[in-house]
Amino acid sequence: MVERDEAGEWLSRTGSEPMPSVDLRTDRAHPARVYDYMLGGKTNFPVDREVGDRILAEWPGSRTATRASRAVMHRMTRRLAETHGIRQFLDIGTGIPTTPNLHEVAQSVDPTCRVVYVDNDPIVLAHSRALLTSAPEGRTAYVEGDFREPERFLADPAVTGTLDFTRPIAVMLVNLVHFLSDEAAHPPVRKILDALPSGSYLALAAGTADSIPELVSVGSRRYSEAGIENHLRPRAAVERFFDGLELDEPGVALVNRWYPELDDEPALADHDVASYAGLARKP
Template sequence: MGAEFEQPTQTDLHTDRAHPARVYDYLLGGKTNFPADRAVGDRVLADWPGARAATAAARSVMHRMVHRLAATHGVRQFLDVGTGIPTAPNLHEVVQRVDPACRVVYVDNDPIVLAHSRALLSSAPEGRTAYVEGDLRDPEKFLADPAVAATLDLTRPVALTLINLVHFLSDEAAHPPVRALLDALPAGSFLALTAGTTDAAPERVRQGSRRYAEAGMEVHARPRDGVERFFAGLELDDPGVVLINQWHPELGDGPAPTEETPAYGGIGRKP
């Protein structure tokens, strides 16, 4: 399996070391990954053959969350930080099925995502999408990008989506920028977040975290109350912060998942 992408000019893609987005892509069965990424993925799979199903569940819950945000809560603007390698359907494709006028800004710090940004910019003509290079740890920088102001009206509600991201950061690194982003968004905005946990399949998660750490990638799996801290001051949407296989499974395209997945997810509204 090789990488199939168009490289941006004079950009170091750091393909000699694993990147969480590319390991995720490999576990999803994608092709935008390299030997270092596949080596980590293979070690994770050797310890936990169900890791591919868990990764697919993490992708599926994003689809369900953004569909609910658009269809039930009427959100028409989305700020997706930690976008990852484009995988159809992308976020804008899900929400623009509800309303083609939805607008999405994608943010990621992996240059390979930039190489694939055309897939993230295929908006319906009624809406708009943009891709901004940025890092969750420096929200002021990417919020100041002209593409954000050209795409999103920050006087109107925005859904901030942080999917499969914060467990790569410690509490000290993750909470301040998440709070800064929420502070920058108006009342009526939403946070949709998923994060890994050891409350389900704890030994498998510890093994997987060790494999990531061996490749230089920190993993900070949190208990439920640790994930709920990200929603402090927000009004939690039904059913609260729950394991992602329990989060509105009826909104999925296939049969409802039954196996517990080692990640929590939830949606909160800024009052």
């Protein structure tokens, strides 16, 4: 079931003003809601659960792979804040809030961290209050925006008023680009990076069939049958997103191999995961 906030209203990006009613488009599956279902969340509908159940029936380990792709975001955020001293984050394709959210991880390292969330899914907008619970010393904001039109959300007052574009910013693109072709995904990444100062970072995770091709292909096929575009990429194709940047160790790696020691969970094997992760600095 999808729930509204305590007052029974949709919330604005500041968390203080009611939003107009939004069409959640519950008649067709949505990748954010299928992802939420695979994570064990409750912000999904029968049409989303049907897709998830079809995948689980043929690939029982898909729920583990989904959780692994979420967990790497936590580790990337922690490494950016602890090791690289990043205090500003721009999270694009945020998805449905799932605790801990990015700002909770970043502000556990330094409560002054600032985070802007960007998404164009109306159900994320409906639940945006969960993304606006910043520590008093820091700040968070939510902006309704489309990754494919970065010039629009980068100019939004909520973005420019929260982030200082003269200081390094980490752009988080986690579990987003595999829903877009190369032709649709690469130009926005370049435009976003061009707008950021030297010392900024790109953190990206993307789906792949390299680790378990037969099983991951099942998930890809079920998504396609539900009308959800998806593009699984081999490692070399994921590395292309980091062209011109300085890759952090260990480079582009399967998510179970990307700093597993930063996680409290047991390490996973390659056959348990279905995505690559990479982190790189803008010179």
